[in-house]
Amino acid sequence: MAAGPSRLAGGIGRECVAGLGLLTIALPMATAAGIIAYAPLGPEHAARGGVAGLFCAAVGGLVVAPLRANTGVVMTSANSAASVQASGLALVTAALADRPELLPAALPLIALATGLFQALLGLAGAGRIVKFVPFPVVSGFVSGVGLLLALKFSSALFGTLSLSALRNGDRLLSPPDPVTAALTAGLLAFTFAARHRLPRGLPVALVTFLVGILAYWGLRAAGLGGTLGGTLDAGAVWTIARGALAAGHWGADLAALTGEPDALVAILLAAGTVALVSMLETVFATRAAQTVAEFPSAPRRDLIALGIGTGATAAFGAVAFSGSASQTMVNYQEGGRSRISPLVTSVALLVLLLAVPGALALVPLCVFPPLIIFAGWRLIDPYTAAILRGAATRVGGPARAQARRDALVHLSVLLPTALNSALTGVAIGVVLSCAIFILSMSRPVVRRLRDGRAVSSMRVRTRAESEALAAQGEATVVMDLEGTLFFANAEDLAGAIRERRGARFVILDLRGVTDIDATGARILEQTRRSLAAAGIALIAAETPAAIAPTVRRLFPPDHDFHHLDDALEHAEHALLGAAAPTVPGEGVPLAAFELFEGVAPDGLARLGALLREERHPAGTVLCREGEPADRIWLIRSGSISVRVPSGRTNRRIAAFGPGTTVGEMAVVEDKPRSASLVADESLDLYVLDLDAYRHILAHEPELAAALFRNLARALSDRLRARSVALRAALD
Template identity: 30%
Template sequence: MNTEFKAGALVAFGGYAQAIVYGMLAFAPLGQAGLAYGIYAGLASAFLGGLLGALFGRAPVQFGGPRSSTALIVAGSLLGFLQITSNHSDLMLLLMLEIALAGLLIALAQQQGVGKLMQFLPAPVLIGMNTTLGLFSAYKLLPAMLGFAVYTTALQAASTPALFSPMALSVSAITVAVLLYFRAIRPNPLGLVYGLACGFALHGVLLWAWPGTLPVQTVAAMPNHPLWQNLDTTSLVGSVQQVSALLLGTPGLLLQVLVGAAVLALLVVLESMQSLLQVDQTLGTRHNTRRELNTLALANVLCGLALALPSSNYFSRSNAALGVGAQHRQSEAWYVGLLGLLLLLTWPILAQLPLHILATAVAVSSLFLIQGNTLDLIRRFAARSTRRKMAPTERFTVWVVLSMVFVTGISNLLIGTLVGVLFVAAYFLQQQSGSGLRSIESKPAARSRSMRPRAHRQQLDAAFEHLAWVRFEGNLFFGNAPAIAIRLQDELAPAQSAVLDFTHLRYIDDTACDCLERLFKQGLPRTQTVAVLPTHEQAMGGEPLLHSCLARLGIATQGHIDDAFWHIENLLLGQIAFDNMAYSADSTLENSHLCDHMSPAQKKAFCAHWLTKTLPAGQALFTEGAEPCGLYVLRQGQLSAWHHTGHSNERLMRFCPGSMVGEMALIDRKPRSATVRADTDCTLLFLPIAQFDQLQEYQPELSQILQNNLARELALRIRLANQSLALLQ
């Protein structure tokens, strides 16, 4: 079976149940009439969102449709509107305005770059939102799981025992058991289908075996457009005029509509960006944020005009499709087509569908929005002994979750969401003292402290035109990580390689690590990137998180900025950086530029004075303070110069083949200023001081050329030293 078709069928089956239940949940404040409105609004949202997504969207494995979050916001808006007017036409026009405005706000958010910010939304916001939505969606549908009529309150259940049905409880319990088995014990992307199929099969058997009418609640309504009965021009114009008067004459109503639209837009963008990013990380793709948000904006404007629920993509639908192998947007086209076919097939029995089974399946799915680590955080927060050991980000996450749940419980999800956003915004302002990012330097002048052949230096100069040096400092956490990630995404786009310097970072949290991971998974170069981590003496909070993040990305790490630049230079040079083939003595001296400006006869005479020496790896060529003995030129291998400082040794320079070593002592005849040791097995050419003195005495012209070349080499080393100083600033 085609995987895209299979994915579309799976999501359509679950989406059908979700559309009905979420629609009825949104319009529950209107009573029995709201059931018919809700079925229409939920199904219309699924059709419109899916159709426009399939036509205009390009990101793979996305599915438009209603969500419990937006359904609860719509229900809260209706409750607020009911305090002002009880006329259904007025209520529907206000709701139409709110949802259409949400679509326009999504388009405005796209223009202002909010989509980028949503890609890096802090973890406490996501965890608080998902936990609150999961709890209250399940809470609203809990009566159905316990055998009561859907949307029955606790007081109604206690005062009206007739609402309870043991048969509904039995069927719901079996459905829950099947759903939990395929979600928690033996995870299967088809678990929702199996659960619904089991519940419907049991309902069918009971219909056949039970004498009379089953004592269970059914949908008991057919889809009905909320304004269908008011299609004549006169009544509609009158309703529009009345709503306009209400907006202008009722204090706070316009603000209520605007706030509701803003929260709907926020939820749609947030949930859709989560879905887009999760699919990108799974498939290794990169979505076009602008195109996808514009598609969502158009879909929600049309949903508002059609009086459908807001439509958003959601990662639970995408996860189900990914689980069966979907990789393209074609699956959404199948989803829309099969959703229509499913509605057509069930239309004759739509009013008889068992509502408690649909609601039970949606409630269990909502509970799985709550992440397991959230419950663990709350458990640790509850105990004083473990609370003190929690990281600041973990404690703040618990505060956000508890505040959103509490405020939503005493008011509604709209107010709870606003409290969560304000809570995080206040924390952001409090923590702005730690900038997190020191600088982003493109085309840096800094180089590693190394002596390389001239051709290599020229190649590195060209490669460093596309290198970025990113230096972090202070605290990098969810309060500043989103803004920093957006800046890095923009400024590192032209870079082909990067050095990430964390040596001055004091603290990093999981949100910041997630932001870094998303950045590089969205296309920034990983193979030509190196990170510098603090030494053990420079303790950094959250360092294990950063280590794990860099390991998952495959980014190499170094413990010193000079080692990092040496590493990135070798990556940019490629194989020639490790080319250790032995050159002839003449070629080695020419590569060292000691023979520059010499005639062929002078070169021949000069080369005759040199001796060949070998040096095993780890052995010192000479030590700091030793008397000078002559000049060396590295023919093969690698050397390093070290200086003893206090209780440690500091690497001063690396020498590659063709490099001169020991020329300072040759000129001033003072003791060696550093220890030079072989990093690998080395072959060297050696000019003893006695031979150098003979050149000065018997071949003054050749000696003068040699001294000029040595002067140029010393000038070059001063320039390289100035470049290396940039690493220490």
């Protein structure tokens, strides 16, 4: 009985510790978000914006805690959403050029409208729609926001670019303050240098934040910090706590805004965009959490809670409030698994603000540009470089056409967003998402269909096995799928599978599938069960991570393979009646090896005297790439994989089973090994070493002639099989 309360107390204690650990990254990031959001109001509002970011993170977190799903996902003042909010506020600023006194009231109105839109999106179940947004659109927008942040705050390094100054004949680029530029460059260099060198669990943003504060006050003490700017506005704490913004009486100004229709349209556009972006960020934060832990997914509840929390921030600074994938991962690393840890962070932030507001005056504004530039750099998705490289380097065919379409979509969203037009980027992204979704729905889900006569595994087999598989070519069918599997095309897929009456194995290559909806999953499961009852195995292979949880629910483990080659090999084994591993000691006799076909019994006897037997357990490395070739292996039982380096791993490019020979080409050519050989299972081998091979060449001409004749035939068979595989891959 005592274990229950003890475990509960331990869990709460762990969550509290995680929440305090999360505070170290939430404090500088929330402050930076406020500075970003208030940037269109002018540099004089930056100090107050930083305090507003802290207040919104604290108050919003307190409000959403009891309303949201019980997960470790962090909702806070977010940099990317704040950047979109700033872009929207810039439009409002232009619309209120004649009434600048109303600008401070625009922020709370944007927050209220954003909260309403977020709640409506949650009620409409829009969180589930996010999975249908094509990845090039999402990646383009996220990378664009990252570039926008980095470029916007790089003025501390390079000065301010002004096109209007150029039109007036003034200097295009106003130079930066040299001390500020040097401090920013130094902090940026420190951040990038320290990010992989700090102890695990110590956030680089916190360290840079503290180093920047020390450097600022050190420069001030040395008489060099006169041009570095001021600190956060400690006096804004009580102003914001009383529900006031810059003008102090924004409630009355809200009514005045209703008489400015252009400003209201800009406010609604900004709110809608922030709501969409925060919805994406919150869903992505949940997905990020689910990659490392079994967090439940409740997008409807989370979005409604997010809307209520955003509405609450309207009176406390109105900085964009959203889910944060990066802070969620920090929370997980600190041990946070429930909503308690983000709640502890929010309480701690509020206590700091109200108990020691004077401490904010120690935090200089100049430490935030390098933090924001670094945050923007981290937002730039590596997919941006990969997609552009793929569009430029892929050779012909559908793959290159698809890569170019993806690159066009990606850049169409990225460039407007990065050029300070997040609203345009989102609009383009929505239009392109709808167009791509409609086109993908209209395409057949089965992109290509092949059987065992056109595609086979990379396993090298004996001639008898190859002939047996060729005779049963229609028994194995591979279907390459693409797009979204939903209620309409899932029925078409089921019909296409049922039409393959002679098949015993139907393998679904899922690498091109982006999603499987509930109806599609149900139809797929019903199809698998009906096929199993008829003695036909439905197998999944090459499953993308996005649909892996669904596929694991639909297919048993022995029908779900990581690689297509593994699935093909499984089907071939079953067709040959060799699914179970062979038993050492009961392997292929010497006379059955094709390498010795046509050798007379007395020749086999002499050959047997030159061979030795070896046994190895699974996982044994028989040789490594680059080593001298000094023996040939003849597999009596078991199997050997041929592996070559591929990035940080070794890629399997072929496999050899009982009755086959491996390693002979390097011996014949007298060259180093071209790949590594690894035992897949327990091996029982004959070994022909280099001395025995040279003895045959010198003293057994008939044996040597038979060996070379059979070797040439085996190589011809392998080359023919690879040609068939290559032709199938290029179709």
